[in-house]
Amino acid sequence: xxxxxxxxxxxxxxxxxxxxxxxxxxxxxxxxxxxxxxxxxxxxxxxxxxxxxxxxxxxxxxxxxxxxxxxxxxxxxxxxxxxxxxxxxxxxxxxxxxxxxxxxxxxxxxxxxxxxxxxxxxxxxxxxxxxxxxxxxxxxxxxxxxxxxxxxxxxxxxxxxxxxxxxxxxxxxxxxxxxxxxxxxxxxxxxxxxxxxxxxxxxxxxxxxxxxxx
Amino acid sequence: xxxxxxxxxxxxxxxxxxxxxxxxxxxxxxxxxxxxxxxxxxxxxxxxxxxxxxxxxxxxxxxxxxxxxxxxxxxxxxxxxxxxxxxxxxxxxxxxxxxxxxxxxxxxxxxxxxxxxxxxxxxxxxxxxxxxxxxxxxxxxxxxxxxxxxxxxxxxxxxxxxxxxxxxxxxxxxxxxxxxxxxxxxxxxxxxxxxxxxxxxxxxxxxxxxxxxxxxxxxxxxxxxxxxxxxxxxxxxxxxxxxxxxxxxxxxxxxxxxxxxxxxxxxxxxxxxxxxxxxxxxxxxxxxxxxxxxxxxxxxxxxxxxxxxxxxxxxxxxxxxxxxxxxxxxxxxxxxxxxxxxxxxxxxxxxxxxxxxxxxxxxxxxxxxxxxxxxxxxxxxxxxxxxxxxxxxxxxxxxxxxxxxxxxxxxxxxxxxxxxxxxxxxxxxxxxxxxxxxxxxxxxxxxxxxxxxxxxxxxxxxxxxxxxxxxxxxxxxxxxxxxxxx
Numbered sequence: 015x016x017x018x019x020x021x022x023x024x025x026x027x028x029x030x031x032x033x034x035x036x037x038x039x040x041x042x043x044x045x046x047x048x049x050x051x052x053x054x055x056x057x058x059x060x061x062x063x064x065x066x067x068x069x070x071x072x073x074x075x076x077x078x079x080x081x082x083x084x085x086x087x088x089x090x091x092x093x094x095x096x097x098x099x100x101x102x103x104x105x106x107x108x109x110x111x112x113x114x115x116x117x118x119x120x121x122x123x124x125x126x127x128x129x130x131x132x133x134x135x136x137x138x139x140x141x142x143x144x145x146x147x148x149x150x151x152x153x154x155x156x157x158x159x160x161x162x163x164x165x166x167x168x169x170x171x172x173x174x175x176x177x178x179x180x181x182x183x184x185x186x187x188x189x190x191x192x193x194x195x196x197x198x199x200x201x202x203x204x205x206x207x208x209x210x211x212x213x214x215x216x217x218x219x220x221x222x223x224x225x226x227x228x
Numbered sequence: 229x230x231x232x233x234x235x236x237x238x239x240x241x242x243x244x245x246x247x248x249x250x251x252x253x254x255x256x257x258x259x260x261x262x263x264x265x266x267x268x269x270x271x272x273x274x275x276x277x278x279x280x281x282x283x284x285x286x287x288x289x290x291x292x293x294x295x296x297x298x299x300x301x302x303x304x305x306x307x308x309x310x311x312x313x314x315x316x317x318x319x320x321x322x323x324x325x326x327x328x329x330x331x332x333x334x335x336x337x338x339x340x341x342x343x344x345x346x347x348x349x350x351x352x353x354x355x356x357x358x359x360x361x362x363x364x365x366x367x368x369x370x371x372x373x374x375x376x377x378x379x380x381x382x383x384x385x386x387x388x389x390x391x392x393x394x395x396x397x398x399x400x401x402x403x404x405x406x407x408x409x410x411x412x413x414x415x416x417x418x419x420x421x422x423x424x425x426x427x428x429x430x431x432x433x434x435x436x437x438x439x440x441x442x443x444x445x446x447x448x449x450x451x452x453x454x455x456x457x458x459x460x461x462x463x464x465x466x467x468x469x470x471x472x473x474x475x476x477x478x479x480x481x482x483x484x485x486x487x488x489x490x491x492x493x494x495x496x497x498x499x500x501x502x503x504x505x506x507x508x509x510x511x512x513x514x515x516x517x518x519x520x521x522x523x524x525x526x527x528x529x530x531x532x533x534x535x536x537x538x539x540x541x542x543x544x545x546x547x548x549x550x551x552x553x554x555x556x557x558x559x560x561x562x563x564x565x566x567x568x569x570x571x572x573x574x575x576x577x578x579x580x581x582x583x584x585x586x587x588x589x590x591x592x593x594x595x596x597x598x599x600x601x602x603x604x605x606x607x608x609x610x611x612x613x614x615x616x617x618x619x620x621x622x623x624x625x626x627x628x629x630x631x632x633x634x635x636x637x638x639x640x641x642x643x644x645x646x647x648x649x650x651x652x653x654x655x656x657x658x659x660x661x662x663x664x665x666x667x668x669x670x671x672x673x674x675x676x677x678x679x680x681x682x683x684x685x686x687x688x689x690x691x692x693x694x695x696x697x698x699x700x701x702x703x704x705x706x707x708x709x710x711x712x713x714x
Binding site for chain 2: 074075076077078080081082084085086094095096097098099147149150151172173176177180181184213215
């Protein structure tokens with residue numbers, strides 16, 4: 015199944031089966047817990063499908079692919095952002111490059127390891143009541159299976175309509191980077207989203223997207 | 229890099245590196261002195277001594293510049309393109325050379341257009357062709373609009389060097405806060421030299437300077453003398469005060485009210501300083517100002533605004549743009565401004581290297597209050613001449629714009645780009661208390677408030693306290709108008 019179809023299918027599921035709640039910013043939303051999606055054979059063009067759809071809409075301005083993937087790699091914290099995934103991944107707590115100094119050498123040395131974990135969540139910074147901008151992706155797990163590099167991401171909270179397309183693109187970009195450095199092929203890409211939600215303000219847009227499927 | 233060398237290089241940015249002669253460069257680098265020489269050379273009295281003096285001074289300027297030109301040629305920054313006439317050399321920037329100097333690198337990039345992304349306004353063609361939008365300069369995303377500078381701990385010389393450095397990055401206004409401390413701590417003659425240099429440089433870069441100050445704990449005579457001296461400059465002073473203070477320092481304020489370049493801000497109403505820029509007024513919210521005050525010791529200042537676009541409201545409403553189209557215009561502009569902010573964000577490390585370096589410990593806080601403006605030119609007269617419908621339109625558009633910014637922030641956040649998106653509707657004129665309609669509209673679209681308890685009647689401006697007792701009364705003149713109260 016194409017990535018865009020997986021996206022549409024899950025959106026429909028959340029809309030039909032999700033339970034309604036009102037969030038801290040007083041927005042009505044529907045939510046499902048712990049939604050797992052696996053893209054067995056991620057290809058760049060396929061991965062970009064949902065992103066391209068959102069970017070083509072006139073109603074809103076969606077960030078560019080360059081900006082979306084840049085934040086996954088930018089080591090230094092850009093002053094305009096509260097955090098960047100890149101900062102957490104490549105320069106955790108201003109101390110540790112989790113990819114270049116751990117994941118890549120580890121998987122080179124022990125391709126069968128089950129310890130290739132990247133932590134994006136930093137309890138020292140994020141586990142406090144006042145910080146309202148905590149990263150969505152909190153953990154990444156790499157594993158080589160049948161000489162292919164698989165990646166799994168745990169996403170604490172995800173706006174499934176606007177966020178998932180960008181997140182899978184970011185995760186795929188990182189997977190590709192690590193795979194190229196290991197000289198292995200790309201395997202499956204999995205997201206486990208704890209809070210998978212859609213906002214009522216986007217229901218109409220979601221209906222339109224899902225109807226286009228027919 | 230030496231300022232004069234910088235000015236030489238900036239001259240080449242105007243016409244994309246068209247070769248310039250020594251005379252062209254003298255005109256650019258020593259603008260004022262060159263004009264003075266020309267006045268002498270072409271004196272209507274035809275006094276030979278005066279003409280000779282003018283020529284001698286001009287030759288001195290040539291010699292002075294040739295020294296810098298030679299060093300720039302020696303280090304391969306400039307190349308001699310040809311020699312014409314009586315041996316006058318023509319120069320161009322050597323765009324092939326890898327530049328180490330940050331400013332020079334930026335100048336060369338401007339000349340060559342290197343790294344310049346497509347920044348044309350998109351989706352607005354039909355509005356641009358009708359002249360509704362003043363198209364911003366192509367480099368507008370490479371610069372910031374308006375910043376506030378904290379002078380704490382800097383000598384006048386250090387402050388001047390900093391301001392001179394920042395002028396390359398700013399297109400509208402630099403405001404210096406707590407200026408009363410500089411008045412207290414420095415000798416009047418040193419302050420005068422500082423003002424003269426600042427006035428000259430700011431005009432060269434076409435930047436407005438605001439000096440923000442308070443009357444507290446400053447020698448009143450010293451402050452009056454200082455503010456009087458501003459008359460000779462293009463610098464603006466904004467006195468942050470209150471109705472009570474005006475009542476208590478009646479004599480001082482009577483004098484200050486008569487000084488052309490001085491405006492008054494009621495800090496009891498507007499908690500954070502308002503900056504009066506070339507394009508209009510700039511403000512930050514109370515929340516952001518309080519946050520700034522908490523960390524200001526670690527900051528060189530605060531970014532008030534990074535981008536703005538001007539819409540000609542007169543044309544828009546004269547030509548009967550429908551309300552639907554007007555809203556479409558504003559939202560499309562907002563999208564373009566988000567794109568511009570995105571570019572600035574992505575390239576902040578190089579574009580605003582100096583500022584980021586100075587605010588190293590608290591970079592994020594420097595950008596925190598940043599607001600972009602869509603400025604409606606002539607909106608006051610449009611409101612005056614129309615019914616409530618236009619006011620309602622502006623109110624609903626303001627609301628729509630706010631919602632658009634919030635939803636864009638949500639989209640960006642959900643994509644792992646947690647950032648602030650603030651775009652406001654504004655006017656191109658500073659706030660005034662001139663009439664109720666203007667106030668209403670300014671309150672609606674710019675979150676500004678008028679100075680409290682003030683009236684302009686019978687050629688007199690009167691400021692009252694809360695019990696409606698007149699505290700001060702001054703005659704309205706050309707320089708004493710209600711425009712002075714922001």
